[in-house]
Amino acid sequence: MQEIIRLLIGIFVLILGFPIGRYLSKITSEELKSGQKWFKIIILISLVSSIISLILRNDLLLFSFLFIAIVTSMSLNKK
Numbered sequence: 001m002q003e004i005i006r007l008l009i010g011i012f013v014l015i016l017g018f019p020i021g022r023y024l025s026k027i028t029s030e031e032l033k034s035g036q037k038w039f040k041i042i043i044l045i046s047l048v049s050s051i052i053s054l055i056l057r058n059d060l061l062l063f064s065f066l067f068i069a070i071v072t073s074m075s076l077n078k079k
Helices: 002-027 029-034 036-056 059-076
Strands: none
Touching: 002 059, 036 059
16 A cells, blocks of 8 residues: 555656646746757656666656656757
8 A cells, every 4th residue: 555655646746747847948948959969868868767767666766767857858848
């Protein structure tokens, strides 16, 4: 039961990454233009690290890296 609650909290925090990413993209638009290459590298590293964390069964790192990937990708998707 405790494991399910931890997973639900982790999923809730991941869902919060979408509005946080959109908010950050609105307030930091000038940084997005010059740093797009670095944002893409951060997303790639976060996704690879989340897969490694999944294999190692470390939920804390998995959710942390997925949160970083979501927030960064939402910042890049600003239109």
